[in-house]
Amino acid sequence: MRRIISVLMENAPGALSRIVGVFSQRGFNVDSLCVAPTDDESLSRLTIITQGDDKVIEQITKQVNKLIDVLKIAELTEGPHIERELMLIKVGNKTELSRAEVKRNVDIFRARILDVNANNYTIEITGTSDKLCAFEDVMSQCGDIIESARTGVCGLARGDKALRP
Amino acid sequence: MKMMSGAAMVVEALKEVGVTHLFGYPGGAVLDIYDALHAQDDIKHVLVRHEQAAAHMADGYARATGKTGAVLVTSGPGATNTITGIATAFMDSIPMVILSGQVPSMHIGEDAFQECDMVGISRPVVKHSFLVKKAEDIPMAIAKAFYIANTGRPGPVVVDLPKDIVNVQDSHPYVFPDDVTMRSYNPTLKGHNKQIKKAVASMLKAQRPVLYVGGGAIVAEAGAYVTQLAELLHAPVCSTLMGLGAFSSVHPQFVGMLGMHGTLEANKTMHNSDCIIALGSRFDDRVTNNVDKFCPHADIIHVDIDPASISKIVNAHIPVVGSVDKVVLQMLELLADADFTNQEQKVADWWQQIEEWRSKKCLQFDQSSQVIKPQKVIQSLYEHTKGDAYVSSDVGQHQMFAALYYPFAKPRRWINSGGLGTMGFGLPAAMGVQFAYPDAVSVVVTGDGSIQMNIQELSTCLQYGLPIKIISLNNRALGMVRQWQDMNYKGRHSCSYMESMPDFVKLAEAYGHTGIKVDHLDDLDDAMARCFATPGLVFMDIMVDQNEHVYPMQIKYGAMDDMRLSKTERT
Ligand SMILES: Cc1ncc(C[n+]2csc(CCOP(=O)(O)OP(=O)(O)O)c2C)c(N)n1
Numbered sequence: 123m124r125r126i127i128s129v130l131m132e133n134a135p136g137a138l139s140r141i142v143g144v145f146s147q148r149g150f151n152v153d154s155l156c157v158a159p160t161d162d163e164s165l166s167r168l169t170i171i172t173q174g175d176d177k178v179i180e181q182i183t184k185q186v187n188k189l190i191d192v193l194k195i196a197e198l199t200e201g202p203h204i205e206r207e208l209m210l211i212k213v214g215n216k217t218e219l220s221r222a223e224v225k226r227n228v229d230i231f232r233a234r235i236l237d238v239n240a241n242n243y244t245i246e247i248t249g250t251s252d253k254l255c256a257f258e259d260v261m262s263q264c265g266d267i268i269e270s271a272r273t274g275v276c277g278l279a280r281g282d283k284a285l286r287p
Numbered sequence: 288m289k290m291m292s293g294a295a296m297v298v299e300a301l302k303e304v305g306v307t308h309l310f311g312y313p314g315g316a317v318l319d320i321y322d323a324l325h326a327q328d329d330i331k332h333v334l335v336r337h338e339q340a341a342a343h344m345a346d347g348y349a350r351a352t353g354k355t356g357a358v359l360v361t362s363g364p365g366a367t368n369t370i371t372g373i374a375t376a377f378m379d380s381i382p383m384v385i386l387s388g389q390v391p392s393m394h395i396g397e398d399a400f401q402e403c404d405m406v407g408i409s410r411p412v413v414k415h416s417f418l419v420k421k422a423e424d425i426p427m428a429i430a431k432a433f434y435i436a437n438t439g440r441p442g443p444v445v446v447d448l449p450k451d452i453v454n455v456q457d458s459h460p461y462v463f464p465d466d467v468t469m470r471s472y473n474p475t476l477k478g479h480n481k482q483i484k485k486a487v488a489s490m491l492k493a494q495r496p497v498l499y500v501g502g503g504a505i506v507a508e509a510g511a512y513v514t515q516l517a518e519l520l521h522a523p524v525c526s527t528l529m530g531l532g533a534f535s536s537v538h539p540q541f542v543g544m545l546g547m548h549g550t551l552e553a554n555k556t557m558h559n560s561d562c563i564i565a566l567g568s569r570f571d572d573r574v575t576n577n578v579d580k581f582c583p584h585a586d587i588i589h590v591d592i593d594p595a596s597i598s599k600i601v602n603a604h605i606p607v608v609g610s611v612d613k614v615v616l617q618m619l620e621l622l623a624d625a626d627f628t629n630q631e632q633k634v635a636d637w638w639q640q641i642e643e644w645r646s647k648k649c650l651q652f653d654q655s656s657q658v659i660k661p662q663k664v665i666q667s668l669y670e671h672t673k674g675d676a677y678v679s680s681d682v683g684q685h686q687m688f689a690a691l692y693y694p695f696a697k698p699r700r701w702i703n704s705g706g707l708g709t710m711g712f713g714l715p716a717a718m719g720v721q722f723a724y725p726d727a728v729s730v731v732v733t734g735d736g737s738i739q740m741n742i743q744e745l746s747t748c749l750q751y752g753l754p755i756k757i758i759s760l761n762n763r764a765l766g767m768v769r770q771w772q773d774m775n776y777k778g779r780h781s782c783s784y785m786e787s788m789p790d791f792v793k794l795a796e797a798y799g800h801t802g803i804k805v806d807h808l809d810d811l812d813d814a815m816a817r818c819f820a821t822p823g824l825v826f827m828d829i830m831v832d833q834n835e836h837v838y839p840m841q842i843k844y845g846a847m848d849d850m851r852l853s854k855t856e857r858t
Contacts (some may be wrong), residue, residue, distance in 0.1 A: 136406060136418070143411060180664050187594070190414070191471055
């Protein structure tokens with residue numbers, strides 16, 4: 123089962139490598155990983171997408187929580203939550219028809235064209251991972267995908283729940 | 288405000304945290320620190336012969352005292368040589384701080400001479416690590432390292448010190464922190480009341496309770512409370528290899544070590560119990576055997592300071608996060624109101640059953656043999672030390688014989704590498720013990736294989752006049768490997784025997800010590816007496832039966848109590 127795990131940790135050198143180490147040492151999966159400082163710059167927030175049954179997830183959360191740099195950890199998929207991912211995608215389109223198709227779908231998906239060239243568009247899209255995948259599919263039908271980059275998922279719990287020190 | 292060099296800060300901070308012994312070996316990156324050490328005599332520096340041994344010595348010191356062991360090594364090879372020692376301490380939750388030199392900050396990442404990413408290479412086997420960037424940060428890093436190493440579930444912590452920040456020329460303000468609490472690190476010590484209530488209810492209901500005591504009980508100095516609990520419940524007590532001595536092995540309620548080479552009665556008791564009270568133990572695979580068949584009738588109460596240990600291998604019905612001493616005390620407080628008048632009667636059938644298993648006398652061995660049996664040697668050692676020695680061990684058959692045939696009545700007397708199973712641990716560990724307690728009897732039980740890993744420390748023993756007694760069970764083979772080959776590989780002894788064994792007596796003498804060779808059973812007792820009557824280090828090279836196996840032994844894929852009892856019998 124797909125799980126989103128959110129970690130609040132010290133924004134300290136080496137902290138990230140320790141977390142990644144827990145995953146590789148103990149044979150846990152990482153599907154995506156997204157990390158950046160929070161509003162409090164001394165802290166980083168890390169979101170990991172992983173797979174596993176309840177027992178595996180329990181071990182992951184406990185082992186990560188055990189790291190000295192980690193303040194808090196929560197599994198977002200346990201409750202109502204919001205998740206978003208950003209993708210930049212460069213789509214080649216040599217024909218006028220293809221360009222029109224791409225533009226039409228950009229509107230439908232509420233994506234944005236960031237860069238326009240003679241032969242390609244670079245598009246930004248945010249949404250759930252599923253939406254990004256769907257958009258990628260559509261783009262591959264109306265043009266040629268040249269390259270793409272995704273941030274990995276980040277998320278927050280809905281309502282009053284929060285991960286704070 | 289005091290001004291001093293980075294090197295002086297290292298020494299000053301080590302004094303501040305109470306370091307008495309620093310086990311180390313110099314080299315380019317730490318020469319400044321060595322220079323600062325030269326100028327003082329509060330901290331005794333012990334010059335080892337190999338950095339792995341420095342880590343094991345600090346480890347032995349820590350196991351015997353409960354204090355944090357301290358190690359100082361140079362960058363590159365000095366640092367990498369400690370890794371086995373660090374991993375050994377990590378697996379057994381031993382508090383240790385390793386100060387490693389590092390190339391100057393501006394050269395990090397350049398593949399400079401003797402550069403090695405110590406923080407990186409040690410990461411999977413440390414509790415935490417610091418790469419110190421500024422001299423001013425040294426006191427805080429050292430204070431935190433010692434705090435982290437010896438709180439919560441203890442473990443090794445690395446402090447990597449680039450050469451430029453410890454140079455003896457520059458002066459910096461020295462401020463030792465009053466407080467090292469960290470917002471991201473708050474180990475839970477007291478158990479949750481609701482969980483404790485549940486646990487106590489379960490214990491009181493149990494007809495066939497058992498205590499399964501591990502190393503966590505020793506770390507938490509919980510022996511007295513554990514004993515009270517066991518006596519109140521009138522419950523049998525089993526110990527893991529790491530827990531031996533937390534509950535006295537000569538107590539009538541002690542049923543033995545459990546697990547792969549546990550006693551029949553310990554494993555039977557566990558398997559048939561209806562309530563397992565696990566105290567600071569972690570359901571290691573060397574205990575459980577096949578997890579799917581593990582103790583099918585029991586409610587499991589699992590007390591551990593590390594939440595990640597709970598329900599990792601075996602699902603706990605009643606998890607309690609906390610340190611064993613605090614949690615058991617909480618249990619005792621609740622039990623103060625309980626009515627125990629019928630307790631003994633309640634568990635009478637249970638004890639009758641246990642006595643039946645005990646009557647099989649699973650530790651019996653051939654007494655008529657004229658070849659020296661390794662078990663006999665351990666029994667003799669027990670008699671000659673009145674059961675009161677610090678016994679460090681290496682890894683192999685001799686380790687299991689020592690664990691089974693030397694009953695430990697006190698905690699911190701049995702010093703062995705349980706988790707990692709590190710051959711070469713014994714001698715340096717016993718040295719660490721001897722440094723901590725100069726007047727104590729510090730013994731190593733070892734084998735002809737293990738003793739040759741770190742034999743160089745005989746030289747260190749001479750330098751510091753350590754009167755260690757080395758009891759080497761010489762079976763001319765890597766006995767434990769050979770046993771597995773006998774059992775699982777039709778006796779094909781692939782690379783498990785040793786050709787060209789040294790003359791250990793001469794070797795001991797070459798290092799300036801006494802060596803005694805024992806060939807005949809009839810000489811054993813006298814030789815042992817001579818060993819303990821002789822001042823200084825004595826190396827006992829005892830020729831034991833090469834074909835002896837350690838029994839009982841769990842049968843692979845079976846339940847806890849599926850065991851071989853001898854070469855021909857099984858449960
Ligand atoms: C460093 C290391 N290498 C290999 C092993 C695997 N091993 C476990 S027991 C053993 C044999 C030990 O032989 P010895 O020290 O002579 O003890 P004995 O079993 O004969 O009592 C070996 C090779 C180990 N535990 N540690």
